[in-house]
Amino acid sequence: MFGDTEGPPIETLVFVGERERPIGMVGDLRVVGYNGDSLRLVWDGVPQVTAYRITWRLVDGREEQTRVVRPDVTSYTLDGLREAAVYQLLVSALVGDNEGRPVTITARTQDPSANGRREPVRPRSPSTPVFTACPEAQADLVFLVDGSSSVNVENFRLVKDFLSRVISYLPHIGADGTQVAVIQYSDQPMSEVQLNRYRDQSLLLQAVQAIPFRGGGTLTGHAIQYVLHMIFQSSAGTRPGVPRILVVLTDGQSLDSVERPAQEASASGLTVYAVGVGEANRNELQQIARDPRRVFYANSFEDLIHLEANLSQGICQVAKPVKPEVSKHNAFFKVI
Template sequence: MAAVAQRQSGWLPHQELLVDPRLLLPCKDIPGDLLFLIDSSGSIYPNEYQKMKDFMKSVISKSVIGKDEVHVGVMQFSDVQQLEFNLNQYSSKDAMSNAIDNMLQIGGGTDTGKAITQVSQYFDVGNGGRPNLRQRLMVITDGEAQDEVKHPAAALRAKGVTIYAIGVKDANTTQLLEISGSPDKVYTERDFDALKDLESQVALELCDPERDCKKTEKADIIFLVDGSTSITLSKFRSMQKFMQSMVNQTTVGKDLTRFGVILYSTNANSIFSLNTYNSKQEVVNAISALKSPFGDTYTGRALAYSLEYFNENHGGRAALQVPQILMVITDGDATDRNNLVVPSSVLRDKGISIFSIGVEGANKTQLEIMSGHDSSKVFYVDNFDALETLYKNITQVLCNTTKPGKSSKSLNMDDS
């Protein structure tokens, strides 16, 4: 399978996502300032220090570097701070990579708060910064700060600098949140090897939000939700939160994005159709009221059942070339596993794009069958807590899939 196995951390360091490699291409037109602030204390082994250097070089390689594009600077810290190069010193990837290669580890303690205060000045015009553009600081640390980080970080964010906090090994997650000010800008990794899995995701995160596709504007989306007996109440609640998050990332309306929900176990049942609700709040409320049906996992039967609910009489807009998407959420092996190919093919032949979302015991081969072996539409997380934040990754693919001008039968993605 051509998918890239990628680890998304945040508060959930154990989820593995299958993400289309086309999403991992360099972003377009993203002028801004990026400073790396890396922990160079004595607790970091030499091979780990090298992996941080490799991480920085990889993120730079995936960015658009140039005089009028992205500027990058690097500072390292322990109980002292050492600027390696500022934002306007180099304008080529090769020069930056060479400078990073020549860095030497400092050793000593971990005064992260002092380092954040010190690095602030390098975002100023006098030191090569461009405050009129997007400015970002990426802090990478492996342990607990020995000083206070909350106020220095808040002061820097007040200047308009966005802070990303990457914690490795024994990093203090409370401090990481204090540094970033937002859980969606916190990444925690189990070890320094895992940094490599994070490279492409961070590069994508750094894309310009004004030019990036952020919200699905127009689509027909039906959630086909496994409600079999293996799904406990808490797991079902996680599925509801995931769906609500997906809805919140779209523009809902009669002429915009429409949603429907089908619950299935032994049999499938449409709870509401694409033309039932016209507001985001109505859809969110209806999802909150869902009840799990329990029973076996007849996914093939449910796929066949769902086809008619994309028809015009149920609110489908295929005739208007509105993209149509079936989002299958399942946690296990299909009871009718030999009956997946035909209904999946029929749906796709009708121009319906199938997103396969598997949790815990889901069979990845079956997920691929449903999506038509399109790796950009296959997602897997190994626990239900992780499902609740998966929407961030799916939203990006979904948004690109449904950009204006794409017909429901031509759903190739653009890189963003």
């Protein structure tokens, strides 16, 4: 229109081309060899990629390094690492300039001063169930972790490593994926990581590693009640229609009863897993989980490594899959 005169209509065609297919994720990323200052990674390849990107950094985000390798390379040795340090390891597939979603795991290098004791990073044995990740999982997941004095600082560090490895099976963190909270308890429960605080797995893992050890008694029943009434609430970030999962990890018998809190948790629809270590009371673990298939036990904190895959697989089976986005292809839009 110019002044009061309207010209002929102008017709514009906008073409939206077909979206590129998403790039697949590498499979079964794992550590198969390690030393004080090195870790060897192996993964299953992705068809028709042009390269793989390998990224590693300390879980606090420092000292990040990246390498790009050929598409026929499906293993890589990371050298020059810090001894007895926890690293976040990521591998993603590349197609030209486009990058797929990375698969992430955490691993600890050996401590030379440990007198031959194996740190909790071990090669996968042929009999170990193969389970890699569930990137489409959607759940509200709460770890309720015993921080009583019987655990001690060193073992609590191993607990944090265990949590980090389980979280690594859940790369899709946030409001449209899996939300994770960590509650440490002893005489009183303490919310260390809030349920709706993190949308990035790397930042979440850093927060887990930064949790301090608190010490005290073991009031597991009181801690479960706290989670029910203070954490699994919409005001704390719990989402309607999303599976709610509680993982309780303890190394001893509770000083209070867990029976009524466990019944309340089950009646409210929570799926509860109980992880016991060392002197944990197995009958009490059964009371907490309400199902023997959801009870896990390790003889020592170092042996938690053997539980992570099965626990993660159980969590992923309960979690609700994220619905894929629906997109239109080869669409023409006519604007007049």
